[in-house]
Amino acid sequence: MAVTEIPPIPAGPRPGEPLDADGEGGPHAAWIGLFAEFVKLTALLPPSNERVRETAERCLEAFRAAFEEREELEFTLDKGRVRCEETTVVVDYRPSLRWLVERLDRTGVACLRFSPALTRASLLEFCARLQENCGNLRASVLFSDLWPTEFAGLRPIERRFDGAFPVGAGAGGTVATRWKTASRQGQMLAEMLDSDESLQGRLDELQRVLESSAPAAPSDEPRRKVDLIGRLINLLPAEAMADPSRMREMADELLSRITDAIAGGVPASDTAQVDHLLHRVSRKYFFRPAETAPRPKPLAFAPPAEAAAPPPAEIGTRTETEERVDEILAELDGIAPLAKERHLLDRVTDELERLGVLLHFFVRLEDEELVERLRGFLVPSLAPAIPGRSALLQAHIAQARDRFEAALERRQLHRLFDLLCDPSLKSLAEESRLFGVENVVEVFPATFHSFLDSLDAEREVDLDALVEVCARIGPARMRDASSHLALEGGFSRHGRTAKVLRRPRPELVSLYHVLLRAEPAAAPAVAEALRALDLDARLAGPLRILSDEEVPVEYLLAITTERSRQEGDEPRVEAAAGLLAEFVTRTDDASAARRLEAIPLLGVLRCEAARKALEEISSTRRRLLAPSEGEAYREAARRALSRYET
Amino acid sequence: MCRLDERERIEGITAFVDELVVGIINSGIYWTQHPRVETSVRELARMVNEHCDGTDEPSLSLTIIDRCIVHQGRALLGASLSAPKLMKPLGELKAGGFEFDHGVDASDFTLLLQLLTDRRRRPESREDANAALAASGCGKIRLLGRMVGAVGPTTPVATITPEGDRLRAGTTLDVPQQVYQGLVDSLQTTMMQVCCGDSLELGAVGSMVQEVLTTLDDDPKAILNLSRYENYDAYTFGHSIRVCILALNFARNFTSDEETLERIGVASLMHDVGKAKLPFELLHSTEVLSAEERTEMQKHTIHGGEILLEQTECDPLAVTVAFGHHRTEDGRGYPRTTVPLPLSTLTRIVKICDVYEALTAVRPYKQAMSPTRSYKLMLSMDGHFHRPLLRRFIELNGIFPNGSRVRLSTGETARVESQTDAPALPIVTVESTPDGDALDEADLRTVDLRRPPDDRSITVADELLAAPAAATASA
Structure with a gap:
């Protein structure tokens, strides 16, 4: 395979040129520092924290600037220093960097490779993974377990080579070496490089050209060789390392190419430049295969023709299929194997998905046949007769099943949601977590909205269900429910509000209030509904609504407020107060008790008109129904007035 | 009109059978004058006439033997697999196939589809069905008698005899x-x-x-x-x-x-x-x-x-x-x-x-x-x-699934037989030489790519995508 042209290596420290006094320097120091700072911050503060967000932005800005001139950045750990191209930063001088390097080291990372696809999300994912890995370390953990996938624009590279040390005299009096590697593939390659005669020849040749370009002291030669092997092991692509049968072939070609390049004049007098060269060559060789003939475009809207067989590839060269297979195999290696494969489907656990499907096709409970089918659909998912479950769990599930059956029987839809929060189902969910199922209890809020989505304002049973649910879940959640329905409009438009008004449940007052307050757009619909009630004759006027003994008094305020609107305008509190005052002081339509009940509502309105009305009622100047009743009215008015004084 | 070659002829007949099945299904769902049904019958008539024009034959005959559609002695695998809805009513009428004459029109096919799909008014025998078709003015379509026995892809036409003669036993469709x-x-x-x-x-x-x-x-x-x-x-x-x-x-x-x-x-x-x-x-x-x-x-x-x-x-x-x-x-x-x-x-x-x-x-x-x-x-x-x-x-x-055809790194083509524990190295049957010459059956050899002969490394170099399935049963 022809060597693709190696781009010129960026200018860096020249032979003999000392580094900065602090041992660091270069254009990448800025983002290296910011990156370390960001990673450490995420370990202390949540991602939503302002400081974390700000640091992320600065970090990404620094990356963007660095990517303007290059496609890739590498953050390489190297014995107390961090390097990127010609930049070297001493770890000891930066606490956040020391913290980061220590953690990367513990999780087997030799290098982080960044590309322009980097995002804030992928940085956060990486940080989260790093934290998790540091908490899950154990002796036998593999790099692929710690870092199973790459992140967008960020790829951890495995530290495979930890060095070497002499173990005694070998053949011919040379010093034998034991290789210290962090991975099995690294060990294989190191041993291969040390034992294979042909590869030894390549290494010797490479050392000769290195020597000629940058002479080193004889005592440094063994160390230089070890360093070279180490860099080779660390920098070879994972795809190459995964396939032992091809490892030798690739090592041979890589050494050959590097030797040719250096012999051709590429300076290789220091480690940074050799690393850079190794990296460039390996990338060119493995990640950018030679150009092939353009593939024909797929046929469009034409009948399928006999596919032309690809021409036979030259024997010994790699085909596109082989490259693809290697990529697939490498990808598969990075995926964790299935857990509990053998009995994966002995029990087909899909309770949550069944429940979700049920919610989507929500129950038309007046359809008896459908109810029966749904009973058959859901109850088996709660069947306790599954081996392996604890007796306690089975008892819980049996109880949940009974409650579910009862709920279906009584057409109490809201009971279904009780079951979703049932502790027994929580246990079931925990069991199901073996297969990646989430905790069902946490689903409740979204489940409730799904329930709302499925309701139909035309159906009595849906209305009953809504009332029941709202009565139980309280005002806070009811706001969600009613605003949803108010937006829909259908709920009130069909006069169902009348039934709501008639229910003697205090909880429904707040429902009605929320219906009115949730969205201004709801007001016309509610007013329209009120006007459309079949008791229209009795409720034609506001005072008649107020006089209706069947309407709970708590509704009076809401009704008068609503009635005070004109053509969708905001409620006019003053006008509402006037209506209430008129109602209280009139003696024609409403009972005394009813009017007495309405007085405190004037205290709620808290407006000038209401206050004046209360003052008037509390005074003895107005003649009311009966003297005995008058005192009760005045006392009630005085109590209501006291709210204005607090 | 250009004469159809063998391949075009078989493809055309397979398409005709598919359209006939579509027509039966549509007739079962929609009413007779539904546009979809009318489109089907027009298309069927066109296909028959085009076939007759392209082959200089006076008619197109299809027989059904042992769940297989046969045309001129050749079993059509593709048509057979998709035509059970065609075979069932014929079986109930104790008929063995159809003959469509050149000049058949859409109205003839409308009558045929009605006859095949209306179970309540369907005649009880093939003879009654033919009589009903003739009485309705459909003279270009006839139901044929049953063929007994089996026909393979290589069975010569001469061995197909009319109803009553028994042929070699055997089934044309495997299990x-x-x-x-x-x-x-x-x-x-x-x-x-x-x-x-x-x-x-x-x-x-x-x-x-x-x-x-x-x-x-x-x-x-x-x-x-x-x-x-x-x-x-x-x-x-x-x-x-x-x-x-x-x-x-x-x-x-x-x-x-x-x-x-x-x-x-x-x-x-x-x-x-x-x-x-x-x-x-x-x-x-x-x-x-x-x-x-x-x-x-x-x-x-x-x-x-x-x-x-x-x-x-x-x-x-x-x-x-x-x-x-x-x-x-x-x-x-x-x-x-x-x-x-x-x-x-x-x-x-x-x-x-x-x-x-x-x-x-x-x-x-x-x-x-x-x-x-x-x-x-x-x-x-x-x-x-x-x-x-x-x-x-x-x-x-399998990276190369069973049955797929591949080219090996030796240049030979092979068919994947089974998977091994090395996903990219299955067991294959070598079918041709590097020059592309097909091997005789006796020369076919099975190779486990994990352990190739002579210790040389053999890998799969290319996948050979199969051509669209031929309409004939595989030999």
Whole structure:
């Protein structure tokens, strides 16, 4: 395979040129520092924290600037220093960097490779993974377990080579070496490089050209060789390392190419430049295969023709299929194997998905046949007769099943949601977590909205269900429910509000209030509904609504407020107060008790008109129904007035 | 008119049989004057006349022998697999085939379809049927007598004799092919039931799945080869059948419980049942779909769930699979649900098989994608699949699936026979020399690529995509 042209290596420290006094320097120091700072911050503060967000932005800005001139950045750990191209930063001088390097080291990372696809999300994912890995370390953990996938624009590279040390005299009096590697593939390659005669020849040749370009002291030669092997092991692509049968072939070609390049004049007098060269060559060789003939475009809207067989590839060269297979195999290696494969489907656990499907096709409970089918659909998912479950769990599930059956029987839809929060189902969910199922209890809020989505304002049973649910879940959640329905409009438009008004449940007052307050757009619909009630004759006027003994008094305020609107305008509190005052002081339509009940509502309105009305009622100047009743009215008015004084 | 060559002739007849089946199905769903029925009968008449013009023959004859459609002594595999709906009424009439004369018109086919689909008014015998056709003015179509015995692909025409003579014993369709035919029949019936609003006979579907399971146990290679049978049919039945076979073959590694496997088979077979409620023109459009059309197409999952939920024998597994097989692990698929629920294991399995089949199948609007390209694409689809399951699927199905043809690094072509523990190194049967010369049967040799002969390394260099399935039975 022809060597693709190696781009010129960026200018860096020249032979003999000392580094900065602090041992660091270069254009990448800025983002290296910011990156370390960001990673450490995420370990202390949540991602939503302002400081974390700000640091992320600065970090990404620094990356963007660095990517303007290059496609890739590498953050390489190297014995107390961090390097990127010609930049070297001493770890000891930066606490956040020391913290980061220590953690990367513990999780087997030799290098982080960044590309322009980097995002804030992928940085956060990486940080989260790093934290998790540091908490899950154990002796036998593999790099692929710690870092199973790459992140967008960020790829951890495995530290495979930890060095070497002499173990005694070998053949011919040379010093034998034991290789210290962090991975099995690294060990294989190191041993291969040390034992294979042909590869030894390549290494010797490479050392000769290195020597000629940058002479080193004889005592440094063994160390230089070890360093070279180490860099080779660390920098070879994972795809190459995964396939032992091809490892030798690739090592041979890589050494050959590097030797040719250096012999051709590429300076290789220091480690940074050799690393850079190794990296460039390996990338060119493995990640950018030679150009092939353009593939024909797929046929469009034409009948399928006999596919032309690809021409036979030259024997010994790699085909596109082989490259693809290697990529697939490498990808598969990075995926964790299935857990509990053998009995994966002995029990087909899909309770949550069944429940979700049920919610989507929500129950038309007046359809008896459908109810029966749904009973058959859901109850088996709660069947306790599954081996392996604890007796306690089975008892819980049996109880949940009974409650579910009862709920279906009584057409109490809201009971279904009780079951979703049932502790027994929580246990079931925990069991199901073996297969990646989430905790069902946490689903409740979204489940409730799904329930709302499925309701139909035309159906009595849906209305009953809504009332029941709202009565139980309280005002806070009811706001969600009613605003949803108010937006829909259908709920009130069909006069169902009348039934709501008639229910003697205090909880429904707040429902009605929320219906009115949730969205201004709801007001016309509610007013329209009120006007459309079949008791229209009795409720034609506001005072008649107020006089209706069947309407709970708590509704009076809401009704008068609503009635005070004109053509969708905001409620006019003053006008509402006037209506209430008129109602209280009139003696024609409403009972005394009813009017007495309405007085405190004037205290709620808290407006000038209401206050004046209360003052008037509390005074003895107005003649009311009966003297005995008058005192009760005045006392009630005085109590209501006291709210204005607090 | 240009004379048709052999291949064109066979392709034309297969297409004619497919259209005849479509006509029968449409007649069973719609009324006689429905545009779809009228289009079918016009097309049928055109195809017969074109055949006669192109072959200089006075008529087109098709016989049915042992569940196989035969034309001039040659059994047509593609036509046979998709034509059980044609064979059943003929069997009830004790007829053995059709003869269509040159000059037949659409009205003749209208009468024929009425006769085949109206069970209440259908004559009781072939002779009565021919008499009824003649009395209605249909003189260009006749039902032929039964042929007894078997015909193979190489049986000469001269050995086919009229009714009463017994030929060599044997079947033209092997067991896996018969199973495939049965599955097609089940799916065609299901589709008609959905369109007519009738209840689905899921018990019958379950029985067919049992047949698939039995065949997977007895002769897995044969039925898995059928999973690669690239026959595109008008109603995507082939897709559902292939997904079912792939899913069962996959699921067998995770459980041996027969009941569970049957449920899995039914669920995977029915996963696209909702498409029966989509507009025909949309379902079979070869143009790029607009956003609105795509939205409409996506509703087939909801339709499928509704259809299955309404059945008295409704299996929750089938409902969840039909509903959820286009949802993704990261929640971005469809249909969107307010509740962010995870997919079940079975839905994940069917999803993988569904996408794999769609990518590797031949369609009128696209070429088939090779398995390796499909795997690479599926592996790159982040968030779509359950990755460990996808990994296992690839390992079990094989980088080079059983039955696929490959070119080895030696230049020889081979057929993959079975998988090994090295996914990229299967056991193959070498079929041709590096120069492309086919080997004689006696020279075929089996090679385990993990341990090639002479210690030389042999790998698979290329995948050879099969041509669209020939209309003839394989020799």
